[in-house]
Amino acid sequence: MLTISDLHFQLGQRQLFLGLNHSFEEPRCLLLGPNGIGKSSLLALIAGLYRPDAGQLLWQGKPLPQAPNQASLCSALVTLPGFMSARALLEYWRGQWQLPPEPMATLAQRLGLEIHLGQSISHLSSGNLQKLQLLMALTRPSELLLLDEANSAMDQASREVFWQLLDDYPGQIIATSHEAEEFIEKGFEPSLRLSPP
Numbered sequence: 638m639l640t641i642s643d644l645h646f647q648l649g650q651r652q653l654f655l656g657l658n659h660s661f662e663e664p665r666c667l668l669l670g671p672n673g674i675g676k677s678s679l680l681a682l683i684a685g686l687y688r689p690d691a692g693q694l695l696w697q698g699k700p701l702p703q704a705p706n707q708a709s710l711c712s713a714l715v716t717l718p719g720f721m722s723a724r725a726l727l728e729y730w731r732g733q734w735q736l737p738p739e740p741m742a743t744l745a746q747r748l749g750l751e752i753h754l755g756q757s758i759s760h761l762s763s764g765n766l767q768k769l770q771l772l773m774a775l776t777r778p779s780e781l782l783l784l785d786e787a788n789s790a791m792d793q794a795s796r797e798v799f800w801q802l803l804d805d806y807p808g809q810i811i812a813t814s815h816e817a818e819e820f821i822e823k824g825f826e827p828s829l830r831l832s833p834p
């Protein structure tokens with residue numbers, strides 16, 4: 638369970654959070670709110686991309702470290718090295734997390750990504766970039782999966798696979814999506830609706 642305790646955070650000139658408190662209790666949680674309210678920023682804070690100005694993020698009651706090993710993030714805020722091929726990045730990822738090759742290859746095939754692995758990351762379509770991020774997030778060990786508009790550019794067939802893969806994920810998932818209905822239909826609970834501080 639992920640708990641936010643008295644979180645304060647300013648990004649540029651915007652005060653996004655001023656004493657935010659919330660517990661994400663369900664295994665599948667939806668984070669809602671209008672454009673620009675801070676959903677992506679909150680997921681980035683949980684993942685350790687940003688540092689809170691004050692307050693705490695707790696995982697199973699213990700403070701999350703700045704670069705939490707528990708949390709895996711799929712977000713456009715994560716910049717992948719555009720000069721590398723997707724295959725080279727996955728090889729690096731495999732080494733980084735000491736992963737066996739088969740699960741990655743199988744996932745790439747299921748997502749229809751394997752024929753694009755030779756492309757530079759900067760040349761990947763937005764749907765294929767989302768698949769690459771999902772593949773990386775699902776293959777590394779994690780207890781918490783953070784999905785920021787993670788399937789918005791995927792075609793219908795890939796979305797079917799996306800939902801199957803989420804079903805198989807054993808940990809907690811916190812997702813943002815402007816297609817909330819689809820997530821609710823798939824068992825996600827609207828957990829937190831952000832409003833201006």
Ligand SMILES: Nc1ncnc2c1ncn2[C@@H]1O[C@H](COP(=O)(O)OP(=O)(O)OP(=O)(O)O)[C@@H](O)[C@H]1O
Binds near residue numbers: 649671672674
């Ligand atoms: N690097 C930055 N510097 C300053 N302000 C930023 C920066 N990145 C984002 N912002 C601002 O912070 C606010 C929150 O952005 P964020 O992307 O977290 O919102 P969001 O709720 O995810 O929006 P959307 O639904 O459009 O994806 C926005 O007003 C945005 O303009």
